[in-house]
Amino acid sequence: MAIETRPESGAWAPEILSHWIGGRPIEVPPERTGPVYNPATGEVIARVPRGGTAEVDAAVAAAKAAFPAWRDMPLIARSSIFFQFRHLMYEHREELARLITRDHGKTYPDALTEVMRGLETVEYACGLPTLMAGMNTPSVSTDVDVHTLRQPLGVVAGITPFNFPVMVPTWIYPVALACGNTFILKPSSHTPGATQLQAELWKQAGLPDGVFNVVYGGREAVTAIVEHPGIEAIQFVGSTAVGTYVYEEGTRRGKRVTSFTSAKNMMLVLPDADMELAADAAVAAGYGSAGERCMAQTLIVAIGDAGDRLRPLMLDRIARLNVGPGMEPGVDMGPIYTADHRASVVKWIDRGEAEGAELVVDGRPFVHPTNPKGFFLGVTLFDHVQPGMDIYNEEIFGPVLGMVRVGTYDEAIRLLNGHQYANGTAIFTTDGGAARRFELESDVPMVGINVPIPVPVGYLSFGGAKKSALGDLKMRGEDSVRFFSRSKEVTVRWPEPGRRPGLSLVFPSNR
Numbered sequence: 001m002a003i004e005t006r007p008e009s010g011a012w013a014p015e016i017l018s019h020w021i022g023g024r025p026i027e028v029p030p031e032r033t034g035p036v037y038n039p040a041t042g043e044v045i046a047r048v049p050r051g052g053t054a055e056v057d058a059a060v061a062a063a064k065a066a067f068p069a070w071r072d073m074p075l076i077a078r079s080s081i082f083f084q085f086r087h088l089m090y091e092h093r094e095e096l097a098r099l100i101t102r103d104h105g106k107t108y109p110d111a112l113t114e115v116m117r118g119l120e121t122v123e124y125a126c127g128l129p130t131l132m133a134g135m136n137t138p139s140v141s142t143d144v145d146v147h148t149l150r151q152p153l154g155v156v157a158g159i160t161p162f163n164f165p166v167m168v169p170t171w172i173y174p175v176a177l178a179c180g181n182t183f184i185l186k187p188s189s190h191t192p193g194a195t196q197l198q199a200e201l202w203k204q205a206g207l208p209d210g211v212f213n214v215v216y217g218g219r220e221a222v223t224a225i226v227e228h229p230g231i232e233a234i235q236f237v238g239s240t241a242v243g244t245y246v247y248e249e250g251t252r253r254g255k256r257v258t259s260f261t262s263a264k265n266m267m268l269v270l271p272d273a274d275m276e277l278a279a280d281a282a283v284a285a286g287y288g289s290a291g292e293r294c295m296a297q298t299l300i301v302a303i304g305d306a307g308d309r310l311r312p313l314m315l316d317r318i319a320r321l322n323v324g325p326g327m328e329p330g331v332d333m334g335p336i337y338t339a340d341h342r343a344s345v346v347k348w349i350d351r352g353e354a355e356g357a358e359l360v361v362d363g364r365p366f367v368h369p370t371n372p373k374g375f376f377l378g379v380t381l382f383d384h385v386q387p388g389m390d391i392y393n394e395e396i397f398g399p400v401l402g403m404v405r406v407g408t409y410d411e412a413i414r415l416l417n418g419h420q421y422a423n424g425t426a427i428f429t430t431d432g433g434a435a436r437r438f439e440l441e442s443d444v445p446m447v448g449i450n451v452p453i454p455v456p457v458g459y460l461s462f463g464g465a466k467k468s469a470l471g472d473l474k475m476r477g478e479d480s481v482r483f484f485s486r487s488k489e490v491t492v493r494w495p496e497p498g499r500r501p502g503l504s505l506v507f508p509s510n511r
Contacts (some may be wrong), residue, residue: 004144008272009304010034012449013033014036014044014045014046015045015046015047015049016028016030016033016046016047016049017036017046017047017048017051017192017196017216017363018034018048018196019049019051019055019059019060019195019213019214019215019216020021020196020199020209020212020213020214021055021058021059021210021213021214021215022050022058022066022209022213023203023207023208023209024209025054025212026049026058027198028049028184031045032046032049032050033048033049033050034047034048034050034110034189035047035048035108035337035340036048036103036189036190036192036193037069037190037337037375037409038102038105039103039104039334039335039374039375040105040324040325040326040334040335040371040374040375040376041325041326041371041373042339042371042374042375043373045102046192046193048189048192048216048454049217049316050189050215050217050218050283051215051216051217051221052215052217052224052353053220053224053322054219055215055217055221055224056184056215056224056225056228059184059213059214060155060184060228060231061229061230062185062209062210062213062388063155063182063183063210063211063213063228064154064155064503065210066155066182066209066211067155067181067182069208070180070181070182070211071151071152071178071180072351073180073208073369075129075130075132078128078178078180079126079127079129079233080206081205081206081207082122082125082126082128082174082177082205084180084204084205084206085191085202085205086119086122086123086126086202087202088201088204089115089117089118089119089122089170089198090202091196091232093112093115093116093119094404095329096111096115096166096197096198096432097111097112097114097115097192097199098191098327099110099165099194099197099332100114100165100166100191100193100194100493101327101511102114102193102290102327103165103190103191103192103194103335103337103424104162104163104165104191104326105192105290105325105326105334105335105375106289106290106292106326106327106334107289107326107331107332107333107334107393108260108326110288110289111326112245112325113166114153114166115166115167115305117167117458118164118166118167118169118170118171118453118456119170119458120153120457120458120459121174121175121458121459121476122169122170122174123477124174124175124457124458124477125175125177125178127173128178128179130248131175131178131179131481132150132179132180132429132481132485133148133150133177134147134149134402134487135147136148136464137187139308140405140406140455140510141197141489141496141509141510141511142450142499142501142507143493143495143496143499144491144492144496144498144510145491145492145493146491146492147338147488147489147490147492148486148487148488148489148490149487149489150179150181150222150445150481150485150486150487151485151486151487151488151489152179152181152484152486153179153181153232153233153256153484153485153486154181154182154230154232154482155182155183155184155231155232156181156182156183156184156231156232156233156234156281157183157184157185157186157225157231157233157234158173158176158177158184158185158186158233158234158235158236158239158249159174159186159222159225159235159236159237159238159246159337160172160185160186160187160220160237160291161188161237161238161311162188162190162337162431163191163289163292163293163294163337163446164199165187165188165191165192165193165194165195165196166425168237169185169187169195169198169383170198170475171458171462171475172475172480173185173212173235173350174489175480175481176233176480176484177207177211177212177344178481179234179484179485180213180485181483181484182212182213183211183213184214184215184225185212185214185215185230186214186215186216186217186221186222186478187214187216187223189216189217189218190337190338191252191337192216194438195199195214195415197355199212208267210309211364212276215368216377222242222245222246224254225235226245226246226250226253227249227253228398229253229440231255232255232256233253233255233256233257233260233350233483233484234246234250234256234257234258235257235260235475235480235483236258236259237259237260237475238259238260238261239262239293240261240262240467242286243259243260243261243290243470244259244261244470247259247470247471251450252362252488254482256345256483257469257470257471258463258469258470258471258472258473258474258475258483259469259470260294260459260462260463260464260468260469260475261464261467261468261469261470262294262394262395262421262467262468263294263295263296263395263421263424263464263468264298264299264393264395264411264419264420264421264423264424265295265296265297265298265299265421265424265425265426266297266299266300266301266395266404266412266415266419266425267281267282267285267297267300267301267303267421267425267426267427267428267452268301268303268409268412268413268416268425268426268427268428268429268438268467269282269300269302269303269305269307269310269427269428270303270304270306270409270427270429270431270434270508271303271304271305271428272427272429272430272431272434273306273429273430274428274430274450275306275309275313276313277289277309277428277450278310278313278428279310279314279316279317280311280317281297281426281428281450281451281452282297282300282314282401282415282452283314283317283321283401284317284452285297285400285426285452285453286298286300286379286401287318287321287333287379287399288333288441288453289333289337290334290335290377290398290399291335291336291397291398291399291400291401292336292337292397292398293426293453294424295423295424295446295453295454295455296400296453296469297401297424297452297453298395298396298400298402299385299392299401299402299403299404300318300401300403300404301320301403301404301405301406301412301415301416302403302404302406302410303406303407303408303409303448304407305455307383307403310403311332311360311383311403314381315360315361315381315481316500318361318379318381318411321333321379322367323366323376324371324376324380325368325371325374325462333379333399335368335374335375335377336375336376336377336398338375339375339419340469341375341398342375342376342377342398344398345377345396345398345399345400346364346377348390348391348394348396348398348400349363349364349380349400351390351391351427351508352385352389352390352391352402355386355389355391356386356389357382357384357385357389357402358382358385359380359381359382360381360382360383361378361379361381362378363377363378363380363390363399363400364377364378364380365378366378369497377398377504378399378428379399379400379401380399380400380401381398381402381403382401382402383402383403383405384403384404384405385402385404386404387404387415387418392404393419393420395421409434409437413438413441413442416442416443416444417441417442417443417444419466420466420469421464421466421467421468422443422444422445422464422465422466422468423444423445423446423464423465423468423469424446424447424448424453424454424455424464425442425446425447425448425451425454426447426448426449426450426451426454427442427448427449427450429450430451435449436449444464444465444466445463445464445465445474446462446464447461456477457477459476459477460466460476460477461474461475461476461479461480462474462475462476463475463479465501471490
């Protein structure tokens with residue numbers, strides 16, 4: 001999977017990962033790489049290429065050369081490659097999960113679940129002969145039939161984040177490839193191990209060279225993808241700042257672009273809720289994967305006296321959390337993915353304290369006893385967070401949970417619908433009428449009812465609204481098929497002998 005280099009002295013040096021272009025690894029010298037850290041130990045475990053314009057140009061050239069044959073491959077033959085990839089991905093699920101944990105820090109069970117959730121979309125794409133089916137309507141007029149075609153766009157790209165190095169890419173590229181496009185993946189350089197293995201599994205599955213390519217890199221690689229005239233479409237997942245740039249600059253150049261960006265999800269708890277269930281959900285959804293999930297419920301909106309009853313239950317669960325290396329059994333939460341991001345989360349806690357929110361649990365002093373150089377941070381709980389505070393308005397992307405208290409459901413729904421972000425939300429209640437009202441009234445596209453993280457299954461679409469998403473189509477499902485394909489309508493006439501229509505300058509009628 002990677003190349004291990006050893007200096008002449010015999011001292012160990014970190015493995016050097018490779019771009020994947022044209023069906024093979026593209027090696028780079030050490031000076032053109034950056035470090036990959038194990039966040040549990042703080043040690044450099046690998047080096048990853050820093051690609052840019054030249055690498056993107058090479059990937060586009062390889063993808064463009066592979067496109068005609070991939071587009072024209074019979075759908076059943078194309079589908080058989082997907083079935084084989086699905087089989088290989090399942091066989092290597094534990095290895096993929098270990099690589100995720102090594103690079104990102106999340107617990108191994110959490111990483112394994114990520115792989116399985118990504119597998120859902122691969123399974124959806126295995127049905128590509130039906131996904132690519134069009135419509136056929138005979139006799140729309142005399143001797144005239146109409147049918148529609150779905151055709152691929154050409155070379156397309158995905159830019160994906162560090163926090164789900166398997167799940168998010170597999171929410172994008174399977175549908176893009178199933179539609180007959182060739183693909184360039186620009187993943188996060190912080191979590192490259194699982195990406196490298198995915199490329200190798202596609203090769204083993206029989207995917208033709210050049211159909212799937214990987215280019216690592218930072219700003220230069222992103223800019224090269226956005227500006228390259230040979231790339232027809234981009235799906236992006238990441239920060240609002242970068243996502244806005246990709247969307248605005250990409251669409252200005254005539255590309256199809258969707259950007260899925262930041263979030264600040266709210267979980268409403270009504271006084272009639274099962275408080276034990278709500279406490280479990282709040283702690284799990286707020287602190288799972290160290291809060292580094294775009295679907296994390298980071299604001300608990302407690303209605304009436306729900307906060308007074310919920311808080312001690314949450315504190316009981318927080319006190320029992322085990323923070324440590326993700327591969328150790330019994331660990332609930334791993335480290336932050338980088339030292340820099342840990343420092344930024346600490347600054348957010350500082351800010352919340354300065355803004356006057358009640359700091360109930362402070363995660364800043366936590367140091368892991370046997371891994372003091374790891375990027376660990378304890379969990380933090382704020383109470384009495386107020387609208388207008390920065391910790392209310394902005395995504396922190398760390399294990400920081402805030403409780404907001406309101407008197408009524410109407411107040412809560414106004415806060416939810418008035419927020420700048422709209423990704424996922426949840427309500428906890430035993431009242432079916434209140435749940436139905438919330439389902440209809442919330443201006444958030446992914447809704448959970450007594451479900452804290454309402455990520456739809458793999459054949460349904462995923463995406464946000466407002467500043468959480470840019471573009472009019474979501475990720476996965478039918479929306480993704482529409483995004484990665486071009487519809488063509490064909491009108492056909494085969495007149496019978498002796499029934500050929502005469503010359504007419506009248507606009508054609510379907511009667």
